[in-house]
Amino acid sequence: MKKNSEMEQKLRLLFQLSMTGDAFAYENFLMLVTAIVRRNLAFLGGAKLSREQLEELQQEVVLSIHQKKQTYSLDRPLLPWIYAIARYRYIDDYRQKKRLPATVEWLDDLHVEEEESSEGIDYEEILGLLTPQQRELFVRIKIEGQTYVQTAEALELSVPAVKVGVHRIMKVLKDKVQR
């Protein structure tokens, strides 16, 4: 309990400094949040999550916290806010995997087997759904197999921006597949 309240105070202080644009405080805040999120996800997922899945989900949650940082109300405790976002992302991820198991594998394997993919996937159609920037990201990451960092450097973007871009592409493709 005491440990939680100390952590709460520390996080609130860092968050309040971050609100003024203090990047150093914000980085520290995110480092603490990452550790908390990791523990929380491990608790939520238990043995069901592999190390890679945990890592991926943790990044998703931290990215969501970054994107939705303005939704924290200063008159409420901070830790439940972090847990709520982690839980939301965990459930969202679980639902997506349950709903579209074949699709997710299908998208991940796009760059592996040319012959297999040519049976059911129309590259022209997929690329036609995307904007020029999204197309560039898709080709680099999903077809050429570049890492986020390589793509970010090549396109002069930040890594989170690349991740967000890929996330949006996946959403577009999932919507298409669901229809």
Add this chain to the structure above:
Amino acid sequence: MNTLKNLAADLKPFTPIEPLRVFVAKRFLPVLLAFIVLSFWMVNQKEILGFRWGQAIFLLKNFLWITVALTSFIAFYDSSFPQKSRRLPGQLAMGALGLLLALEFYQLNYAQLPAELHTEMDLLRGGCGVIISAMSMGYWWMLKNWAKQGAPRSPETTGLWASIAASTAGCVLMQAVCWQEGTLHILLWHFLPLSLASYAGPLLAKKWLRW
């Protein structure tokens, strides 16, 4: 670590979500006031209103409508961003709404029901439903836009509370100024828009409030 550095590098000064009291003062009370003015202007029945102030049942019903409006508004606020759930506002809203419905059904004259139903199928009487729907649609849209800046964990729930809050705000005022006092009229033309909005709100919110 690199990702965190990049995220920190993206940081710009920001303002967090407004606290509940500011939210209510800025987005609920002005709308309530605007609705009162609008309703008085549209249904100019001040004499009837003056006569009604003496009736306990009228005061009780209006108190319940205002309770539903305010508590559903708070429940909407709570559901619009990630936070530890607070159940009391939602429970109070549902309790007050249930009590209102029970009161209406208790007062319903079942023997006269077919004749009353025939009377109520009149365009002029249905005007209340149209006014409530129009007012609540505008308000719902405003609440939806606000919720879009948040991060609702369950868009359907947020949509439902937005619908109830928006429709009830309309009902509060029509309840006060409507010249029809028949129970069937209230059930049909005041509760029906609320029910329809409660059905449509979550469906629309599911489409528009994902993050």
